[in-house]
Amino acid sequence: MANKLAAGNWKMNGTTAQLAEIDALHKAHPDPSVDILICPPATLLSRLSDATKDSAIATGAQDCHAHNSGAHTGDISAEMVKDAGGSYVILGHSERRTDHGETDAIVQAKTQAALDAGLIAVVCIGETEAERDAGTTLDVLGTQLAGSLPDGIDGNTVVVAYEPVWAIGTGRVPTLEQIAEAHDFMRKTLADRFGSAADDIALLYGGSVKPGNASEIFATSNVDGALVGGASLKAADFTGIITALE
Numbered sequence: 450m451a452n453k454l455a456a457g458n459w460k461m462n463g464t465t466a467q468l469a470e471i472d473a474l475h476k477a478h479p480d481p482s483v484d485i486l487i488c489p490p491a492t493l494l495s496r497l498s499d500a501t502k503d504s505a506i507a508t509g510a511q512d513c514h515a516h517n518s519g520a521h522t523g524d525i526s527a528e529m530v531k532d533a534g535g536s537y538v539i540l541g542h543s544e545r546r547t548d549h550g551e552t553d554a555i556v557q558a559k560t561q562a563a564l565d566a567g568l569i570a571v572v573c574i575g576e577t578e579a580e581r582d583a584g585t586t587l588d589v590l591g592t593q594l595a596g597s598l599p600d601g602i603d604g605n606t607v608v609v610a611y612e613p614v615w616a617i618g619t620g621r622v623p624t625l626e627q628i629a630e631a632h633d634f635m636r637k638t639l640a641d642r643f644g645s646a647a648d649d650i651a652l653l654y655g656g657s658v659k660p661g662n663a664s665e666i667f668a669t670s671n672v673d674g675a676l677v678g679g680a681s682l683k684a685a686d687f688t689g690i691i692t693a694l695e
């Protein structure tokens with residue numbers, strides 16, 4: 450198993466001034482015992498990567514295209530992410546699945562492109578509230594896992610983030626039993642498909658993680674870290690989450 454991972458997804462937030470948060474984060478964690486990742490908007494990736502190159506903070510993108518280059522206006526490729534200094538890419542976030550119609554097949558193609566470019570892919574899955582209410586959460590997670598991950602992966606280059614759609618940005622969090630059920634299910638499903646490589650896949654929980662709830666979430670079965678949206682924007686908040694993971 451790789452180190453625990455605290456991953457921040459800045460989404461469509463931040464201009465140059467936001468980079469100041471990274472100085473504060475670096476000062477707070479000069480030698481962290483967990484992996485720290487920040488995925489800024491694409492416009493900041495290169496500068497953020499330069500700013501963090503002498504620190505333990507890794508950087509990544511929030512999406513990439515499945516192709517290396519071509520007529521895809523507005524998109525960036527996995528190679529471009531790598532060239533900009535990124536080492537990770539978030540794929541299949543529910544906001545991409547909803548806003549841009551990304552299917553499991555598209556997410557799988559992007560994941561393969563990311564792995565081919567030498568990036569670590571953070572693949573997101575999660576049920577909607579209607580699916581949870583209908584009792585189909587594990588079916589949904591199983592389908593998304595099966596469809597979004599390519600065959601033959603190296604577990605050290607793939608991270609899976611369980612992000613219930615209804616918990617993202619809402620302040621609502623599943624019970625610890627619900628998180629454990631989802632994470633245990635993911636671990637077993639991945640082991641059934643990938644064998645011992647599944648042991649190396651970090652499983653993140655995401656959805657309204659804050660300094661105040663991080664410790665109990667990190668103590669939950671098969672939770673190897675968090676994917677954090679809103680609380681990753683301020684170094685003071687993200688530091689509280691990182692400290693809970695250490």
Ligand code: PEP
Pocket residue numbers: 458612616617618619655656657658676677678679680
């Ligand atoms: C996310 O966007 O991946 C996320 C988990 O957001 P938040 O932490 O704001 O709920």
